[in-house]
Amino acid sequence: MMNRASYRIGPLLLAALLSGCEQPSLPQDHPSPQPFTPVQVRTEVDVAPAPGFADQTGGGIFATADGNVIRLRLDGTRAALESHPGNTVAPGRARAVFRVGAGSALVEADNGLFLAQSGWLIAPPWREVLGTGLVATAATPDGAVWLGHASGLYRLQDGALSALKVNGQALEGITALASAPAEDGAQGLWFLRQETLSVAVRTAPGTWQVRQVSSLPLQEGERVVGLAGLGASEKARGEAWVLTSSRLLRLAEDGWRQVALARKPEQVLAAGRFVWVNMDGKLLSHDAEAGTWGEASGVDTREFRFLAADESGCAWVQLGAETLALSKGPVPRVLGLLEGTQVVEDALVVRARLVPGVAPLSFTYEVAGVEVPVRGPTYSLGGTEADGTPKAYSFVGLEPGPHTLSAVARYADGTEARRSVSFDYQPLSSVALGWDKDIRPIHVARCAKCHDTGPARPLSTYTQWKDNAELIIAAVKDQRMPADGPLDPQLISLIQRWAATGANP
Template sequence: MLLCAALLSGACGDDAPPGSDPTKPAPFKATQVPSSQGLAPAHGFADQSGGGIFATPTGGAVRLRLDGTKAALAAHPQNKATLGSVSATFRLGPHSALVETNSGLFLADQGWLIEPLWQEVLGTGIVATAQTADGAAWLAHPTGLYQLQGGTLASLKLSGQALSGITTMTAAPAEDGLPGLWFAREGKLNVVVASAPGVYQVRGSDAPLGNGETVEALAGISAGTGTPGEVWVLTSTRVLRRNPEGWSTVELPSRPEQLMGAGRFLWARAGGQLYTYDADAKVWGVAEGLPSGTPTLLAVDETGCAWVDVNGQAMAVTKAPVPRVTGLHQGMLVVEDGLALRATLPPGPAPQSVAFQLDAEAEIASTGPLFSLGGLEADEATLKPYSLATLAPGAHTLSVVSRFEDGTEARRAVPFTYQPLTTTPGYARDIRPIHEARCAKCHTTSPGRPLNTYDLWKSNAQLISAAVRDLRMPADGPLDPQGIALIQRWVASGALP
């Protein structure tokens, strides 16, 4: 169990309403990509690379691509438990999801549904999940609040008691700017912050909730380059927003029934319409041209895309046909001085041009069909890495923009942190302990490919680096940021023994 020093301070009181933040949503014709598969109106997972993992109306799990078609997804042959009927899916990392079924929980990764070792500890009934800045995944369950880090599931307790009864949760900075995990319990708002490694405080919030006003949903907006994240709160009477300037009330045409955030975007369903907020541009929009009926938000991703169900028709909805970036995800820690990056275009009209931009530097034009930032090798099929050697360590943003004949453009901006190599790790000293602690149970003989020797690690070095960097492996939960950086440094410095 994870025991912590816990502090419950502050209270939700009778403060006067905070300043008003009126919105002026601009109508936009929604870009829609219908799904080839009907989806259940249940919580889903949307991948920022496109597509996602969702429950179907018949109780199955489906993995969708950017164009709405189905991709491979099957129960792993080494699972002991049967999959059962799927009720919902939840985010665990940038490209991985937690699938809840009536027979238990499964991790969805690279086309497999994998039974985690900790499944028996936690039964069904997941309320919400979130991932904090330290790479930990958090699971709110009727029995308490759990942290999944390093492949280990642990319970966070307050004064020795489980934090049961959580109704909604999101990751966003605390009121003092520290990385936080916000949750609502018994209608009130609290935030978890790390006071030391492995030690957490549970704080009350100074959110100005009135008498009888309760918290119904939380949504987080992540940090951008030089811009902090925010927490948004849907209460029984209004929408509250907390940014560095403090709390304010957000005035939409009507109070939302749903509120979801991912990356720098927020989506809300209110009065039968879908509203979206772009935190970088600081503008609101309201979607037009959707099929008649009341939309249900299933999931949202960091590109500003929402997956919705309207009268049984599932579709991806965006403000514009935004290109996706592969090889880099939101908030990623990059230690290599070269990355193979490409843009993937959504279905629809082809743009006149596609270009990349790193910070405020000049644009770099890219050509199809691969749209590689670094260009292609002589075989015209392998992406060349783009050199980051001239970048200063710290926060940066990579953007890719598509421009169309009618003068419009669609942009995807991906903030990341660059920390170039400063050490030269070795396999025996640095990597083998990670393998034995986190990888050996699946990658000695089966079910994964064997990786139980230095030679096998070296020959698979690029695949391993990509899998841990994208938080797709290990299968029972991602490594901590230090472990991920160590493997990347080992690969980038020549995979020494």
């Protein structure tokens, strides 16, 4: 059993939600959605009407109608996903799937919770703490994954699971979670509990304060029914979006705003910088980075359900008996650089994966005002070796701080498909790092149980780490490893810096 971390929780701030008439000063956004015909990819299997996980590099993980859990590729076909041979118990019938990391998901099955990573279903060491009853998950920028469960609110970080409580009481009854800045701009976790909206704010390492949201401009009889969170980018900070019983509100940098829609919104879903809204027979897509709204044409939403969304602007939905992935266009997927990643290396291998179909007339990357045209089939930002192996692209000269990398496919009919990925570039520190001093403690704490005597690749010595440094970095950056949950971003950066500065002993 793991050691549970202890949290010092500040008092619950008692403040009633505002009621009465809507404040006249509440600013309003008036979207003018432009019609678009979405690219539709149909799955080859029957997916259950339950939450799923959408991978920003393409595909996703879902529960099927017959109780299995499957991985889907970008084209809707089935990929490998099996119970790990090291598991002591089989998952059983799958119920739902929830996001854990950029490339990993948490599967709730009859026999408990399992992590889905790299084609495996892995039983994490903390699974015995939580049984079935998972409702929602959300990831905050500090690398923590929050689990809203029937028994309370839990925080998963560095393989350790701990409960967040207020005055010693579990936060039971949570129905929705979203990661977004609080009203004062601090890092926050928004949650809906018993129709009351609250936000947990980190005030110091290991200390979280739970605040009831008192500034939400609710009208008399209006109640909160859903939440969504927009991620931060080079242009703007993240945002909390609140779906009420009658309208849609968003917390922008200048305060609360109403999204004035032509019809009553019924469902909202967000990932990265994209928001999807099901609005009484209409399906809207909002690109917050571009500040544009679109309305999907030819989509019958009478029997409609959101399953998952990813940072590329793709939504997985059910339309009657069919399961489809909907995108505004044939958006490329970027591999090697994930949304919100902190990049500490001077060079990075970045490639693109295209939606199956017509090849683009041209393909270009854009970063820091520089355009880099590339060719298929690898679409590598750094070009390729003679044998077709992708080369790394150098970020030398790029100013430290937030940036956006865009992969742009242009087609013969004049259309354009763009995927923009926000990242934070923090060049390498001059401090010398060593395996024994800096990296071995990470191995002992998070990797040894699988990579010393377990079923995985041996990685118990300095030489083994040095020889496998590229594979290790790829696995932790993609959040495929460790098997018991993603590493803290600072630890990932430490491993990257160690390898990039000579992999010293």
